Amino acid sequence: MKRFSVQKARRIQRELAKKIVFDDRFQAENIRFVAGVDVAYVGDVAIGAAAVLEYDSLETVEYAVVRCRTMFPYVPTLLSFREISPAVSCLKRLKIEPDVVLVDGHGYAHPFRCGFASHLGVVIGKPTVGVAKKLLCGSVGEFNDEGCALIVHKGEVVGMAVITKPGTKPVYVSVGNMVSLDTAVKIVKHCAQNTRVPQPIREAHLKANREKQKLKESVEGKEVG
DNA sequence: GCGACAG
């Protein structure tokens, strides 16, 4: 039984894309907290994890994690429908309200201009930034002295490739919602001081994996013993 | 028509 329709998802993406806000709707010059979100999987169980870091020190001040059943398969360009539920759930569990959320995946740099970061940002009505490790669409121009290169798709600038760590591949930054591309790049650079992937996303990733291990161990102890 | 395709 098909529980989803690609056609229906496409319609939703086109509607959501219209609601993306491309400028800063928060105090970009005075950020207190940044969050990162990521999702891991164990069979059909999704584990959503969020981490909140103090912006200046990049110290982790809070984690939130949630488990739920995966309700959507992974379909290229439709990733957000698979990950948005666990992402929203764990973000809601946070006690600290982050000023901006970094998302593991593209935002506007998507063939239909509505990647996971944008989908999430519009749904929760908060500032989000897309940070992907691989390009989904478009091509990367020449890198400038700041380690940045425009990502252009169908004649439109959709994001920025950023070399956050010298000697490593760039990460692909794009607007999620309520954040300008310039500000998004500044935030990502600040959060990736000695790593390729920005700290908030790494922390969320690690938290999700620790939770995944716990779940796998509890499952093993059930079927064998 | 063919290939590519975030996590």
Place this chain on the structure above:
DNA sequence: ATCTTGTCGC
């Protein structure tokens, strides 16, 4: 993403 050991490089 996930399945997995050792291994190359900073």
